[in-house]
Amino acid sequence: MTMVVSRNGAKAKIVQPSAFEQERSLQQYIHANPESIPVQELREDKKLLILKREFPTNSGPIDALAIDKDGEIYIVETKLYKNPDKRTVIAQALDYGAALWAGQLEFASFLKTIDEDIHRKFELSFEDKAKEFFELSDESTDVLKSLMETNLKDGNLKFIILMDSIDPRLKDLIVYVNQNSKFDIYGVQFKFYKLDDYEIVIPQLFGGEVKKNLTPRSSKIIWDENLFFKDLTANVGSREANIVRSILNWYKSKGTRIKWGAGAKIGTFFPTVEIGGKQLCLFGVESNGKIVIVFQDFPFDHETKCSMIEDINSIGDISIPERAAKTWKSFPLSCLENKELLEQFLKTYERYFPEISEEKPSD
16 A cells, blocks of 8 residues: 655655564554554444553463453454464464463452553553543442453453454454354554654554444443342352351441442442541452452551461461462352351451441441
8 A cells, every 4th residue: 555645735755655573563562552453443432551561371471461441351462464373363362361361360460460560651550540541430440440350250351463464364264253253353454654753554453343242241230238149149049148148237237338349240348447548448248159358458567467367267268378468369258157257257357457346337
């Protein structure tokens, strides 16, 4: 394709296509210019935030990892046309997706990995960058993270194959896979031009024309006590539901504020206390039958966190590794099915968070 550039209809110049000499140059370009990936052709308000280049997996590094404001996670794989294995790029991208899913990376560790990269590039935390980039409120940022966590756990990933030239066979393969599977795979072809100090990129997207359903799934569910217990009982049964009811009633009796989650698939609630003017979530109870403790958010030193983990591990069959003091850990509700074990768990929190007993009774 030849491009002609003129100023005020005169002094026309013919600009010939240029090329990315290395795949790394293409990676660097999209990392610096995520808007060059034309996902707005899928939906007008859609755009991507590149989280990290060379994201590590057991199958090798993902060229780029990105998200949109709906919490969808994108694996971006770049390949130059001159690369002899270009037709295997779809299999390679799917292999990275399988490795990311099968690795079952704890979400806190996942966030830490991308947070370090975001901070290095923008001098902002991931949360602050996401709020700025997508123009989100604090509540919407929490929803975004919840959706990202669900997509990561479920392996619900999207794939973008980005090349300087996509041949007809690869286009047909992308269309075929999209038409006959649950995968969302898009090809993006970059045409690159240079004129003086200007770089001109013309991106073209393939695969969106055969999407099964472009309507984004609901960004959140307004969970409440009734809906949560219906989902919990359906998922794990009445025995676990009784455990959760006891936990909820105990915290209510203390006047503790209960924060209900907004996940699209899994219901959650969080007993919270105010420490230093901020509401701290003590743990989360999920409607899939798990308790999640985010130790990294606790205002304790490492030694105190390890002491708390040791005390919790003394309760029945709970087993939390010491390394969780820097991240988070979950365990099944069934570990607290005995009344004495449940009381021991609740009293442990009361020891480490005396603010619980200082909470004012609910109105």
